[in-house]
Amino acid sequence: MNQKTxxxxxxxxxxxxxEHIVMLLSFTTLGLTGLxxxxxxxxxxxxxxxxxxxIENLRSIHHFAAVVxxxxxxxxxxxxxxxxxxxxxxxxxxxxxxxxxxGLQALLYNLGFAKNPxxxxxxxxxxxxxxxxxxxxxxxxxxxGFMMWNPITTIKFLPGEVIPAxxxxxxxxxxxxxxxxxxxxxxxxxxxxxxxxxxxxRMNEEDMLHEHPLELADIKAGIAERPVDPVTLRKRQRxxxxxxxxxxxxxxxxxxxxxxxxxxxxxxxQRIVPTIEVYVPQTATPAPTQTxxxxxxxxxxxxxxxxxxxxxxxxxxxxxxxxxxAMLQTKCGTCHGAGALGGLNLSTFADAMNGGNSGxxxxxxxxxxxxxxxxxxxxxxxxxxxxxxxxxxxxxINAGAxxx
Ligand code: HEC
Numbered sequence: 001m002n003q004k005t006x007x008x009x010x011x012x013x014x015x016x017x018x019e020h021i022v023m024l025l026s027f028t029t030l031g032l033t034g035l036x037x038x039x040x041x042x043x044x045x046x047x048x049x050x051x052x053x054x055i056e057n058l059r060s061i062h063h064f065a066a067v068v069x070x071x072x073x074x075x076x077x078x079x080x081x082x083x084x085x086x087x088x089x090x091x092x093x094x095x096x097x098x099x100x101x102x103g104l105q106a107l108l109y110n111l112g113f114a115k116n117p118x119x120x121x122x123x124x125x126x127x128x129x130x131x132x133x134x135x136x137x138x139x140x141x142x143x144x145g146f147m148m149w150n151p152i153t154t155i156k157f158l159p160g161e162v163i164p165a166x167x168x169x170x171x172x173x174x175x176x177x178x179x180x181x182x183x184x185x186x187x188x189x190x191x192x193x194x195x196x197x198x199x200x201x202r203m204n205e206e207d208m209l210h211e212h213p214l215e216l217a218d219i220k221a222g223i224a225e226r227p228v229d230p231v232t233l234r235k236r237q238r239x240x241x242x243x244x245x246x247x248x249x250x251x252x253x254x255x256x257x258x259x260x261x262x263x264x265x266x267x268x269x270q271r272i273v274p275t276i277e278v279y280v281p282q283t284a285t286p287a288p289t290q291t292x293x294x295x296x297x298x299x300x301x302x303x304x305x306x307x308x309x310x311x312x313x314x315x316x317x318x319x320x321x322x323x324x325x326a327m328l329q330t331k332c333g334t335c336h337g338a339g340a341l342g343g344l345n346l347s348t349f350a351d352a353m354n355g356g357n358s359g360x361x362x363x364x365x366x367x368x369x370x371x372x373x374x375x376x377x378x379x380x381x382x383x384x385x386x387x388x389x390x391x392x393x394x395x396x397i398n399a400g401a402x403x404x
Contacts, residue, residue, distance in 0.1 A: 008202040009219060015079070020198050022072045029065035031178045033058050038171040066145060067259060073138055074251040078244055086236040088226055092122040095132065099125035121214035122224075126188055130180075137177045144170040150261040317399030320349045324396045328352070332383045349403040364401040367394035 012020070036045035036058065052058045083089040102118035102125045109117045118124075123131070147154045147166035154162060189195050193211070197203045208216040218224040318324055328336075328346045336346040344356030355361045361371040375381050376390050385393065396402075 006205045008204045009208055009216070010201060011197040011203045012201045014201065017198060017201055019072060019076060019079075022068065026065045026068040026072065027177075027181070030062060030069065031174065031181075033062040033065065034171075034174050035178070037062070038174060063149070063259070067255060069138070070142070070255045070258065073142075074248070074255065077251065078248065081244060081247065082240060086233065086240050087228060090122075090226065093128060093131055095125075095128050099128055119213045121212060121218070124211065126184075130185060130188075133177075133180060137173060140173045141170060141177075144173070146258055149258065153261045317402065318392055318396040320352070320396075320401070320403045322404075324393065325349060325352075327385070327389060327392070331385055331389070335383060353401075362397055362401050364397060367397035370397050373397065 032048075033052075036042075036048045037055075039045050040049075049055055049058055052061065084091070102120055105114055105116075105118040106125070108114035144166035147158075147163055148170060151163045154166075189198075193207075195203075195207070195211070197207075203211070205216070215224060316322075325348075332346050335341040336344045338345065338347065340356075342356045342358075344361060345351035345354070353360075353362060356371075358371055361375075363370045367373050373390065373394055376385050376393070
């Protein structure tokens with residue numbers, strides 16, 4: 001701590017540091033409450049959801065953190081407007097051709113092909129990439145989040161497919177963002193060089209020389225900040241205040257609409273049908289059961305009254321309980337019992353429908369494309385059914401893969 005011997009330079013004013021902490025907390029909360037929703041069947045997700053007291057609580061916290069992030073973004077836009085219009089600060093965060101050159105230089109230096117690392121200014125190419133990745137992420141997450149939060153409003157303007165697409169994009173971008181923060185940001189900022197300036201607001205001369213030599217040179221030359229004469233400044237401030245007020249109204253209105261445009265599907269369903277189970281971990285999607293075909297009847301058409309008409313007995317298709325379960329347990333049970341090789345357990349109907357490592361293996365109604373059949377027909381599996389057994393299996397699946 002020989003800070004007193006070296007000069008330090010202001011890097012981030014207090015408002016910026018508060019903004020960073022607000023974003024840090026909301027981002028972390030969003031990640032912690034969002035990932036269990038993306039991976040709902042993972043054990044850790046289930047434990048976490050239980051810890052929080054259920055999926056509804058988790059969603060409320062997620063939504064609250066999202067609002068905090070939206071407000072933080074609105075604030076950032078206002079600050080940007082102020083710096084750009086009133087202070088006419090240099091737009092040091094904009095990417096330039098020099099950043100591409102710096103990136104290349106850094107790569108060559110890291111590989112040992114260049115003698116010196118790139119000399120960078122106020123924001124390095126790495127910092128700019130992170131910043132713009134955050135901007136991009138905020139746009140994607142905001143738009144897709146809106147679609148999921150307000151699906152009915154969304155499909156007034158867009159086709160219904162965008163809702164599941166938004167869900168996929170939201171989850172995918174979330175994983176990308178969390179990994180980028182953990183790998184790129186934590187490593188680059190806090191581990192590689194333990195840069196604390198975003199918390200202390202200042203950076204010492206040695207670090208400045210190392211990280212931002214060109215900015216240091218500008219500061220020393222007195223050209224880092226453009227001087228604004230106080231009269232012009234006050235004039236611009238007077239102009240900016242009403243613009244900012246209008247902008248703020250619009251942005252707050254936007255956030256209000258985001259939150260209140262409609263009740264989300266989960267809540268709405270619950271209110272309409274309070275007993276409905278709205279959160280169930282994913283299981284194989286059952287296909288519509290094929291009704292067993294009736295044998296051609298020679299009997300005359302039933303009397304018009306229909307009274308006392310006997311339905312002809314339907315042809316009984318094989319069922320799990322009837323024969324299929326026992327057959328699979330005998331032939332496959334040694335490996336696909338509790339041991340579940342390939343992730344596949346065939347002990348019970350429910351286990352079998354859960355599938356294995358490749359996903360669902362039984363697609364009701366579609367024997368030919370069910371992995372269990374495909375594997376068996378390919379032959380050479382460590383456990384093989386006889387051809388007539390495969391035929392039975394296909395018949396069972398085609399008839400809807402019924403349990404009873
Ligand atoms: C001697 C052990 C053994 C027996 C018996 C066996 N399997 Fe397998 N099975 C495996 C192994 C190991 C895997 C994982 C590697 C693979 O996918 O081939 C597997 C994978 C599978 C998969 C793919 C699961 C997935 O999701 O990737 C299916 C389907 C399957 N077995 C069906 C059967 C059926 C049906 C039987 C009974 C007729 C059977 N197996 C008997 C060892 C066995």
